[in-house]
Amino acid sequence: MVHSSLPSHLATPLKIGSITLNSRVFQAPLSGVTDLVFRRLVRRYAPDSMMYAEMVSASELHHLKKLPQVMELDPKESPVSIQLFDCRPDFMGEAACRAIAQGSATIDINMGCPVNKITRRGGGSSLLRQPEVAVAIVREVAKAVEVPVTVKTRIGWSDDEITILDFARRMEDAGAQMITIHGRTRAQGYNGIARWDWIARVKELLSIPVIANGDIFSVEAAARCLAETKADGVMCSRGTLGYPFLVGEIDYFLRTGKQRPEPTVRDRLECAKEHLQGLWDYKGERGVLQARKHMAWYAKGFPGAAELREQLSVLDSVEAGIALLDRAGSPTQDW
Ligand SMILES: Cc1cc2nc3c(=O)[nH]c(=O)nc-3n(C[C@H](O)[C@H](O)[C@H](O)COP(=O)(O)O)c2cc1C
Structure with missing residues (x-):
């Protein structure tokens, strides 16, 4: 069942390429936060939700024999995926194979991180300005692994460069099986409001699932975002800091139309x-x-x-x- 004011497709399982999810609420990758310990807390209230480990640099991984702790997944936590970032398609393909060996359900590619240290090296949101590199990365990773390849990005570099419509279509054409859009530009960082209207436009354009991200701090915000964007799901980020109940609360609402009692x-x-x-x-x-x-x-x-x-x-x-x-x-x- 899904709340009557929400699009009816939210009542059905979500297909991402070859995999099916029984929840349309996602726990975002959060560097320094979404380790195995945090994910276990979120999982208690959101048994079916996809979660993500903290982003991993494919270049750094290339030089490491021993896997970093952030790539450790508990065989009991499923579905869970590893997110990678870099600008080198070959390293990304290689890193994706190592992530699969860890049990990653999909491979997510970070094309949204605004941090200078990462964008200066051509990773994260700087790929919005290098769409041909982004395409090469998606193609290479899709060739390297059999699980679905997904992309998480922003609406553009700045207000003068909102390129998400063209970019998202290119990602789909390159083989991405799902795209998550944070409704801010790189220049916004985490400031101002997330512009869900751009997510709605991408949703109209693509055939693959589109997941809305940005400013989902409550059940009410999630419901409003889903109604406004018609997106296939929502991803929670800062709203889960110190509050690992949020993903489960939204999931419960989408299933029952009711609010779960808030934790005391x-x-x-x-x-x-x-x-x-x-x-x-x-x-x-x-x-x-x-x-x-x-x-x-x-x-x-x-x-x-x-x-x-x-x-x-x-x-x-x-x-x-x-x-x-x-x-x-x-x-x-x-x-
Ligand atoms: C502390 C912190 C760490 C983050 N780490 C990642 C990350 O590793 N990968 C990623 O794609 N996004 C990362 N993000 C971005 C969030 O996933 C999300 O896109 C952003 O916070 C917008 O959603 P919100 O407005 O609900 O917070 C991070 C954000 C914060 C605040």
């Missing part, structure tokens, strides 16, 4: 504890340092949150973090 503050703090413990178990000291930012994201929207955030942002042991979260979530707290 205590539920969120329990989730934070589990996240922290998981990062410690998986990455040790490095995991605790990485947990600082996650913990700050969890500590929001309740009395005393600002103080807790400050304490968690200098966290140096898992025990100290758990004690702080326990104290904040104890029944004597007055929320």
Whole structure:
């Protein structure tokens, strides 16, 4: 079942080339965030959703014998895919094969990252300005692997260069089986609003699934975006920081037309504890340092949150973090 104001195609499974997904809500790749520990938390509420590991540089991978930890997938987490970036088609084909050996369900190609370090080397969103290189990459990767190849990109380089209509068509012609569009330009970074109207135009033009991304911070935003764009699905990004419930909440709404009860503050703090413990178990000291930012994201929207955030942002042991979260979530707290 799908909510009556939403397009009816959302009630059916989503076909991406040779694979079928039973959810139309995606967890975005987020560098420094969507590791195995985070994905496990999202998965609990979104069992059928596609998730992505953090982006991997194909050039760096070419020089590595041992696979980086970010490419580790748990055989129990499915569907999950690895996202690659680079400007060298040969390295991308090679990296795609290594991702497949890890169990990646599809290969996603990053053509949207705005970070200078990456665009200067011809990767990420700079491919919007080099469409022939982007085409060569998609072709090479599609030749190298049997799973679907997908692309994640932006609407253009800048307001003067909104090239997504031509670019998306070229990606489809080159063999991409799905495209995710973040409705901002590279120049926007993460500022301003995501322009879903461009996503709607791409949807009208292409035959492959089009996934809408940008500013999906709530169930309501997801429903509005799907209604406005007629996209085949939505991808959640910053809305999941400190809130791994979002993908599952949207998925539940699309299935039932109902809102799942929101997690209480205590539920969120329990989730934070589990996240922290998981990062410690998986990455040790490095995991605790990485947990600082996650913990700050969890500590929001309740009395005393600002103080807790400050304490968690200098966290140096898992025990100290758990004690702080326990104290904040104890029944004597007055929320
Ligand atoms: C911390 C952070 C890390 C990100 N890492 C990636 C990444 O590895 N690959 C990618 O394609 N996009 C990445 N993005 C972009 C998001 O996936 C998404 O396209 C963008 O945040 C827009 O969606 P939003 O407005 O809902 O946040 C990242 C964004 C943030 C904030």
